Amino acid sequence: MTTTSLTSSQGAGRAGDKVFSGAALAAGCLILAVLFGVALFLVIQAIPAFTAPAADIQGGEGFFAYIWPIVIGTLIAAIIALAIATPVSIGVALFISHFAPRGLASGLGYVIDLLAAIPSVVYGAWGAAFLAPQISPAYGWLAANMGWLPIFQGPASATGKTILTAGIVLSVMVIPIITSLSREIFLQTPKLHEEAALALGATRWEMIKMSVLSFARPGIISAVMLGLGRALGETMAVALVLSSGALTASLIQSGNQTIAAEIALNFPEASGLKVSTLIAAGLVLFVITLAVNMIARWIISRHKEFSGAN
Amino acid sequence: MTSTLTPVRKRSALTKGQLPKYAPYVVLGVALVLGAAILALIGFNAFGWGVVSAILFAAGLVGWSAAVEGSRKAKDKLATCLVVGAFLVALLPLISVIWTVMVNGIPGLLNPGFLGTSMNGVTGVFDNRAAEGTGPVVGGIYHALVGTLQITLLATVISVPVGLLTAIYLVEYGNDRPLARAITFFVDVMTGIPSIVAGLFAAAFFFAVVGPGTKTGAVAAVALSVLMIPVVVRSSEEMLKIVPNELREAAYALGVRKWRTILKVVIPTAISGIASGVTLAIARVIGETAPILVTAGFATSINNNVFGGWMASLPTFIYTQILNPTSPSNPDPSSQRAWGAALVLIILVMLLNLGARLIARVFAPKAGR
Numbered sequence: 001m002t003t004t005s006l007t008s009s010q011g012a013g014r015a016g017d018k019v020f021s022g023a024a025l026a027a028g029c030l031i032l033a034v035l036f037g038v039a040l041f042l043v044i045q046a047i048p049a050f051t052a053p054a055a056d057i058q059g060g061e062g063f064f065a066y067i068w069p070i071v072i073g074t075l076i077a078a079i080i081a082l083a084i085a086t087p088v089s090i091g092v093a094l095f096i097s098h099f100a101p102r103g104l105a106s107g108l109g110y111v112i113d114l115l116a117a118i119p120s121v122v123y124g125a126w127g128a129a130f131l132a133p134q135i136s137p138a139y140g141w142l143a144a145n146m147g148w149l150p151i152f153q154g155p156a157s158a159t160g161k162t163i164l165t166a167g168i169v170l171s172v173m174v175i176p177i178i179t180s181l182s183r184e185i186f187l188q189t190p191k192l193h194e195e196a197a198l199a200l201g202a203t204r205w206e207m208i209k210m211s212v213l214s215f216a217r218p219g220i221i222s223a224v225m226l227g228l229g230r231a232l233g234e235t236m237a238v239a240l241v242l243s244s245g246a247l248t249a250s251l252i253q254s255g256n257q258t259i260a261a262e263i264a265l266n267f268p269e270a271s272g273l274k275v276s277t278l279i280a281a282g283l284v285l286f287v288i289t290l291a292v293n294m295i296a297r298w299i300i301s302r303h304k305e306f307s308g309a310n
Numbered sequence: 311m312t313s314t315l316t317p318v319r320k321r322s323a324l325t326k327g328q329l330p331k332y333a334p335y336v337v338l339g340v341a342l343v344l345g346a347a348i349l350a351l352i353g354f355n356a357f358g359w360g361v362v363s364a365i366l367f368a369a370g371l372v373g374w375s376a377a378v379e380g381s382r383k384a385k386d387k388l389a390t391c392l393v394v395g396a397f398l399v400a401l402l403p404l405i406s407v408i409w410t411v412m413v414n415g416i417p418g419l420l421n422p423g424f425l426g427t428s429m430n431g432v433t434g435v436f437d438n439r440a441a442e443g444t445g446p447v448v449g450g451i452y453h454a455l456v457g458t459l460q461i462t463l464l465a466t467v468i469s470v471p472v473g474l475l476t477a478i479y480l481v482e483y484g485n486d487r488p489l490a491r492a493i494t495f496f497v498d499v500m501t502g503i504p505s506i507v508a509g510l511f512a513a514a515f516f517f518a519v520v521g522p523g524t525k526t527g528a529v530a531a532v533a534l535s536v537l538m539i540p541v542v543v544r545s546s547e548e549m550l551k552i553v554p555n556e557l558r559e560a561a562y563a564l565g566v567r568k569w570r571t572i573l574k575v576v577i578p579t580a581i582s583g584i585a586s587g588v589t590l591a592i593a594r595v596i597g598e599t600a601p602i603l604v605t606a607g608f609a610t611s612i613n614n615n616v617f618g619g620w621m622a623s624l625p626t627f628i629y630t631q632i633l634n635p636t637s638p639s640n641p642d643p644s645s646q647r648a649w650g651a652a653l654v655l656i657i658l659v660m661l662l663n664l665g666a667r668l669i670a671r672v673f674a675p676k677a678g679r
Contacts (some may be wrong), residue, residue, distance in 0.1 A: 275522075
């Protein structure tokens with residue numbers, strides 16, 4: 001190689017370095033800009049809904065009277081989903097990390113990941129066509145025998161398309177998320193802690209209780225919060241499964257609505273102020289899930305050893 | 311035991327106070343028989359049999375263990391039963407979903423022209439005829455298939471460069487600077503954006519920039535990119551991080567520029583992981599319904615132009631066929647088409663997942679030497 005070609009290639013190299021690092025930096029900044037833009041454009045398009053006279057908003061009583069029942073509905077659905085998904089996910093994660101035979105464990109993990117691969121609209125269709133009719137007799141039983149509880153107040157929905165069914169479908173969609181995150185954390189338990197517990201004569205369950213679960217508690221909390229973020233924002237399962245209506249305390253009657261499903265059901269035909277109202281509802285959902293996710297990420301980052309859990 | 315009668319089979323002191331090895335099988339057998347008997351009294355069904363037997367099995371094993379081995383071992387048995395039970399419970403919906411889609415989807419898929427025709431001109435009249443049995447179920451998913459592939463392709467074209475460059479910035483240039491930490495944090499936060507909010511963002515952006523009511527495939531692609539970029543960044547970042555530093559240092563020692571090192575050494579080493587991460591990201595967004603619903607509208611005819619006009623996609627096709635059947639009085643042909651489309655969608659997603667695993671395995675750099 002001659003000197004000239006060497007120097008010239010060096011010159012090109014320097015420019016290439018600048019261009020390349022500049023492009024990388026720009027891409028990183030673009031992501032920040034996109035997240036900022038999400039908030040900005042939602043706010044811009046939502047402003048008419050906040051400033052419009054109360055009578056023009058759907059329901060005729062202003063934006064906040066419109067939004068709070070569906071916020072409550074969203075929370076109800078998410079809480080049902082988490083109440084079911086959390087114990088099941090922790091059990092599945094423990095099964096894969098500490099109970100299943102070594103050779104099978106990764107294969108079983110893949111099977112659970114398949115749950116996450118199935119598109120949400122398919123879950124919605126499954127919930128509406130298969131689960132709801134199958135589960136409605138159980139609702140009848142609940143209404144007859146536990147109807148004194150406000151949440152099981154009858155008459156039960158004959159179609160089974162209730163917020164409880166939607167919550168069950170949501171829980172199925174949340175299980176793989178909480179499972180895979182908790183599994184990662186369980187596997188990071190220091191081996192010496194586990195072996196020390198076993199050497200002291202602990203049974204497997206005592207070992208898990210003492211070393212694995214106490215080590216993983218913050219990780220489990222953040223995994224559940226990330227699952228909550230997913231459950232809050234999930235649209236299709238609720239839109240297809242729930243026959244929506246006004247806010248009711250009973251989980252086994254048709255009624256209630258979530259923000260995401262409200263947007264999906266109404267946005268395609270909306271125009272004018274209705275679009276702004278729905279975008280404002282989306283903004284509310286965005287703020288709620290952002291808060292939940294940031295708290296979860298903050299818990300993770302506070303315990304740096306869980307960084308592999310992402 | 312019967313130790314007084316047959317002293318030969320007297321149990322060793324080491325295994326005393328333990329359940330025999332065959333205990334779970336005995337309890338399982340008894341539980342299955344008892345379960346069948348109970349179910350026979352109240353009306354037999356396989357699902358109920360499984361549930362009742364599982365409960366009987368757990369109760370029997372834990373009770374026996376408590377009597378023979380004491381409460382600590384019994385608690386351990388109970389925990390094992392619960393953990394295994396949780397896994398089986400998690401498998402139920404997976405099996406049920408796949409079974410439901412297969413059973414309902416195969417008839418739809420086998421309709422002639424299902425993959426090759428669109429819904430253009432298919433009206434309730436045809437569906438009423440099909441429901442009466444005087445005509446075939448017509449219409450197909452070609453337009454939705456075209457839409458899904460185009461929207462996903464455009465989203466990939468947007469997301470991969472941005473995501474990969476961001477990952478390169480984080481790993482190679484970031485050095486844990488405040489900006490890099492901020493990007494990492496917000497990428498994590500972005501992973502949690504609800505898909506419908508991503509759709510609303512794209513819609514709001516194009517409404518503000520292009521004009522109210524802009525709904526095209528490109529808007530949907532932007533919405534999907536918002537969902538896809540963080541996935542690409544995370545997986546590429548993980549893959550770039552595990553490229554050994556010795557490779558970079560060897561390149562620098564030979565006088566190679568940093569950008570050429572990244573392009574010629576770092577990325578080729580990590581390419582299998584990056585490619586499989588991108589494939590998984592595609593699998594994630596190809597099934598997204600909500601963002602497409604609010605950004606691309608739904609078309610019934612073939613639209614090959616991503617940048618103009620409403621566009622159909624598989625998920626929105628399923629959604630609209632279920633929620634607004636073509637013939638409101640006879641929803642069966644519509645739901646048949648919807649399940650057929652769901653089957654196609656699941657097959658696509660599974661193929662992408664499988665492809666990701668194959669890419670990771672086949673193109674992985676040779677380990678050791």
